[in-house]
Amino acid sequence: MTNREPERPLWEQLAAKSKLLPQGDRLQKVMARHGFGSRRVCEDIIAEGRVSVNDVVAELGRRIDISTDTVKVDGVEIGLQPGLVYYLLNKPVGVVTTASDPQGRPIVIDLVPSEPRVFSIGRLDVDTEGLLLLTNDGQLANHIAHPSHGVEKEYLAEVAGGEVSGGAIRRLRDGVELEDGVTAPAKVTQPTPGILRIVIHEGRNRQVRRMCEAVGHPVMRLVRTRIGPLSDRRLQPGQWRELTLPELRLLTEAVALVVQRYDQEQ
């Protein structure tokens, strides 16, 4: 294994940024990232006195920390839209991510409340366990499915064949040739011999399994441990919970940043 320093995840960069700049981000910038229109439009909304921060009417130029300040536009907290729900589920092995299953296997939406109807953002194989987002927010789902390949996803993979060599780890990091093309660079570490922590942006079918197989270490157990800024070690397989508002805001920001970066690169 090499000692290459892994790139810092986006939400950490965000968090570090808000520590370096104790005042946080400008309100209009945050509002724009949360879908209230261009920065210019958001400045107008602020100037009209329609925005409050911690229940005090905000002034133009105000900076906020999205993870601690409460921002309301027209009295509605940003990040919260009436009727939208966001569940974080720890999917057990044996449950399928599709809306129905011809083979009669259990489906993920039966593990969460039936009303309002939700769908999963992204998929996990039937034999993969771990975190899955379910929501009725089509806009967030579209952003996460953006061609920039969305936010980071972290997996723990227990692989066959014992300790994985430094060379194999380098190949996983640099990109391995799969039948649908070379994989994008990944962050890969081996916390314990035979267990890999793999962070990818792409969401190709059975990608982690195929990557590991390509370097001679088929996966025996695969768990998704993080989606962007979201993780929860206490959530047991089959359990779900609603996202907290700070989590939802961090997720929205992480997604917006990925999309922004992608658009700038085009």
Ligand code: URA
């Ligand atoms: N990679 C896989 O191989 N399977 C999953 O379910 C998710 C990522």
